[in-house]
Amino acid sequence: MILQTPRLTLAPLAAGDAREIKPMLADAEVMAHWDYGAIDDPVTVEQLVSAQVEAMARDDAFYWAIRRIGDPALIGCIDVSDLDWRHRRAEVGFVLNRPFWGRGYAQEAMHAVIDHLAGLGLKRLTARTHVGNARCESLLQRLHFQEEGYLRGHVDREGERRDCKIYGLLL
């Protein structure tokens, strides 16, 4: 379903979005706090996006491509995975292309996604951050997520063990 905000349109991710997602996932600064490093291989991004589109078709997840109203350029993505309808919970993630940081776009897009998920009957959202991802933590706090836990050495990023934090929001 397409979601609208005052400045943004969020459309379900399509295979053709991979072309615009490639430079974002190749940016080391954007990827600094992900479970894996920057992706330089375009085929890997195409496979990732295809897998996400297939997961959406199976109703296993939601992925939205974020664009500004009146501008066709993709500025970021939001994902909702680990959907558990028995317990009405899911995990959210978000990424913006770097030129679009610091303008409130992620916050605005997440408000629309949270409202949509609440409307579908979800009662709890979680988000996992790498320790040190200050922008992500600020965004989650603005969205009223609460810090719930600290996961020591949770991620193996190319041989480096990283700590993570879990944030939760009750809807």
Ligand SMILES: CC(C)(COP(=O)(O)OP(=O)(O)OC[C@H]1O[C@@H](n2cnc3c(N)ncnc32)[C@H](O)[C@@H]1OP(=O)(O)O)[C@@H](O)C(=O)NCCC(=O)NCCS
């Ligand atoms: C996490 C991420 C999406 C946050 O982006 P962001 O631009 O900092 O977040 P927002 O869109 O909410 O914007 C907030 C900033 O915009 C500013 N802003 C400007 N205009 C605004 C407006 N109209 N409304 C709200 N905020 C506005 C705020 O003051 C704030 O600025 P600050 O960073 O100087 O404090 C971005 O840093 C990112 O893509 N990181 C890489 C991917 C990642 O690590 N994702 C998390 C994995 S879960």
